[in-house]
Amino acid sequence: MRDRGEPRPLPVLDATGAVDHAAGAERFVANEARTTWHDASLWFVREKRDRAASTVEDWEALRDAASAIKTHTLSRLDEYLAQFEQRATARGITVHWARDAAEHNEIVLGILSARGARRLVKSKSMLTEECGLNDYLIGRGIDVVDTDLGERIVQLRNEPPSHIVMPAIHLKKEEIGETFHEHLGTPAGDDDPDALTAAARVHLRARFLAADAALTGVNFAIAETGGIVVCTNEGNADLGTALAPVHIASMGIEKLVPRAADLGVFLRLLARSATGQASTVYASHMHAARPGQALHVVLVDNGRSAQLGRADFWGSLKCIRCAACINTCPVYRRSGGYSYGSTVPGPIGSVLTPGFDLQKYASLPFASTLCGSCAAVCPVRVDLDVQLYKWRQLAVDAGYVSPVKGWLMRRLGAVLADPALLQLTVGIAGAILRVVPRPLARRLAGAWGRWRELPEMPAQSFRAWYRANRRGPD
Amino acid sequence: MPLGFAQRIVSRDDLVARFIDSAAGAAARVVHGTRAELATLVAGFSGDGLASDGVARFDREAQRVASRCLSMVPGVPGTVAVPDDPHALADLDLLVCEGVLGVAENGGIWLPASRLGERSALVLARHVVVVLARSSIVADLHAAYAAVDVSAESFGVFLAGPSKTADIEQSLVIGAHGAMGVTVVLLDE
Numbered sequence: 001m002r003d004r005g006e007p008r009p010l011p012v013l014d015a016t017g018a019v020d021h022a023a024g025a026e027r028f029v030a031n032e033a034r035t036t037w038h039d040a041s042l043w044f045v046r047e048k049r050d051r052a053a054s055t056v057e058d059w060e061a062l063r064d065a066a067s068a069i070k071t072h073t074l075s076r077l078d079e080y081l082a083q084f085e086q087r088a089t090a091r092g093i094t095v096h097w098a099r100d101a102a103e104h105n106e107i108v109l110g111i112l113s114a115r116g117a118r119r120l121v122k123s124k125s126m127l128t129e130e131c132g133l134n135d136y137l138i139g140r141g142i143d144v145v146d147t148d149l150g151e152r153i154v155q156l157r158n159e160p161p162s163h164i165v166m167p168a169i170h171l172k173k174e175e176i177g178e179t180f181h182e183h184l185g186t187p188a189g190d191d192d193p194d195a196l197t198a199a200a201r202v203h204l205r206a207r208f209l210a211a212d213a214a215l216t217g218v219n220f221a222i223a224e225t226g227g228i229v230v231c232t233n234e235g236n237a238d239l240g241t242a243l244a245p246v247h248i249a250s251m252g253i254e255k256l257v258p259r260a261a262d263l264g265v266f267l268r269l270l271a272r273s274a275t276g277q278a279s280t281v282y283a284s285h286m287h288a289a290r291p292g293q294a295l296h297v298v299l300v301d302n303g304r305s306a307q308l309g310r311a312d313f314w315g316s317l318k319c320i321r322c323a324a325c326i327n328t329c330p331v332y333r334r335s336g337g338y339s340y341g342s343t344v345p346g347p348i349g350s351v352l353t354p355g356f357d358l359q360k361y362a363s364l365p366f367a368s369t370l371c372g373s374c375a376a377v378c379p380v381r382v383d384l385d386v387q388l389y390k391w392r393q394l395a396v397d398a399g400y401v402s403p404v405k406g407w408l409m410r411r412l413g414a415v416l417a418d419p420a421l422l423q424l425t426v427g428i429a430g431a432i433l434r435v436v437p438r439p440l441a442r443r444l445a446g447a448w449g450r451w452r453e454l455p456e457m458p459a460q461s462f463r464a465w466y467r468a469n470r471r472g473p474d
Numbered sequence: 475m476p477l478g479f480a481q482r483i484v485s486r487d488d489l490v491a492r493f494i495d496s497a498a499g500a501a502a503r504v505v506h507g508t509r510a511e512l513a514t515l516v517a518g519f520s521g522d523g524l525a526s527d528g529v530a531r532f533d534r535e536a537q538r539v540a541s542r543c544l545s546m547v548p549g550v551p552g553t554v555a556v557p558d559d560p561h562a563l564a565d566l567d568l569l570v571c572e573g574v575l576g577v578a579e580n581g582g583i584w585l586p587a588s589r590l591g592e593r594s595a596l597v598l599a600r601h602v603v604v605v606l607a608r609s610s611i612v613a614d615l616h617a618a619y620a621a622v623d624v625s626a627e628s629f630g631v632f633l634a635g636p637s638k639t640a641d642i643e644q645s646l647v648i649g650a651h652g653a654m655g656v657t658v659v660l661l662d663e
Contacts (some may be wrong), residue, residue: 041643041644044644056579148641149639149641150641153642166640166641168641168642169644173642173643173645176642193642193643193647194528194529194531194647195532196642197528197529197639197642197649198529198531198532198533199532200650201533201649201650204651205564205651208651209561222625225624225625227624227625233637233638233640234637234638234639234650234651234652235637235650235651235652236650236651238593238594238596238597238631238652239594239598239651239652242560242592242593242594243561260619260623260624260625261620263615263619263624264614264616264619264620265616267615268579268580268614268615271580277500277634278500278579278580278634279577279580279582279632280634281633281634281652282631282632282633282652283582283631283632284629284630284631285629285630286628287625287629287630288628288629289628290560290629
């Protein structure tokens, strides 16, 4: 239904076609009131996560267990994938393997074409966003309707999701009201969330009942049983898959867990980390098609094997897409999802996406203060801050970072390593700050000074004061 | 890899109290009853008694007395049979079913396909009534997965309250796509 022409210009690209995160962030923060509102919306979710986590006595042990199970699974991913395929096939599920996005999209189209299906209802799947499935199918005559409320809102607006759990987190209810007025015929000026959701319910219920096929993502696939688990709050995955004659489930190969019992660990963590709920409303376990229905599972690599082979970055594949790292990130909260130019934004996106194309996404690992808040909340203990730091080293080594920045960093390193030189530099900088007018001093400080006030210079440095007052024993 | 999350010893009353708290947190309504009273209880549920918040305010059908009812619980009469085509349940008012077990930590109830009759009924029905024996409540998901084989049937779901969304400015709205109301009838057995 992308019927409103070209998508809006979203990420800011530099002259080489690389994503310029800082420029995208600058565009976002130009609206100060909205930035403050966006920041507070996400912090509200982070606080709900904290309250939910604090009610679980075993929380830290659960994180350890989740990390250990994922680590183990990734260490034998080939075996578990083969086991999953064998068990699922034995249950009558058709398993497909897709090396990349193009293969995935062709497989999905093939399944639809074989049944003459034209009307597809989708529940949330970041993998299909990653693969560009919607545009691919729409271009080939398939009517694709995203059914998660947030995804439907951004689909009607011809925008991508700005967040992996809350796709329309960047929008105000007044904007959503306008979109619904235009597309669903709700009264002009109506921005009541209950009323807008009621209108979406009616609009989408008709699509569910008329669908020829339903596509869902997969939260977990169970190797030992050959089944899949899909979690939603809205019930859209269940409505789509319970009605349509074909269910296609697209999953990244990292979604496997060995045993059904392992889900006890992951489902205790997932919703609490994502939204602060004790559980999603629906945690649906699918182990065979309904009578008369076909169930297809598409296992997608699309760069995951390569990431698994990277000694410093394989741990990012433990991710269960809860978005806790995104909600807590001080940079995401104040730069918005679109500044990353990546399907998955925030800290996890900034360690996953450079694996696809480091040159294009070299600015993403720098979209961080390295504060480590992401790693502190991650339910599967991905060492996000460490991985961000390591991608920076690779981006610089590959020459994808401004040579001026590289030169400055090396000079700074030399100054910090030499106490005498450091004293001299601090002395000169202090003298300059005391005499040069502030606006000029801020200009001299480059990018740092553009958005920040420079410190007041005390009359005497701490070092000078210490020498005068506390030097040596009395 | 043993998981090693040992069951802490808690009394049945404590488990039930925790379940009720969690179910309320998931916006489910919990009532108490006996198996003998079930038919009367369910017959007494009128539309607006089951859901009055969220999108139900805007759905005239949700306000009337439930007339199209699929009941999978013996002794509770329904008015609709399990159809061959799930689309036939598009206007279902009420699904009455019985849960296998309840999870105290999150208010979830395990419902395999056989307990739903038709799995689309769970999300097509405006209201869902889940009957649950107090004795079936377990402490947490570890205990739940130990007690049920989730692969025994083609479909099974942990259901925690009515359908909801917070996709518009983080405002919680009850009744996104599925049931606008979930009532749990806890049986004293």
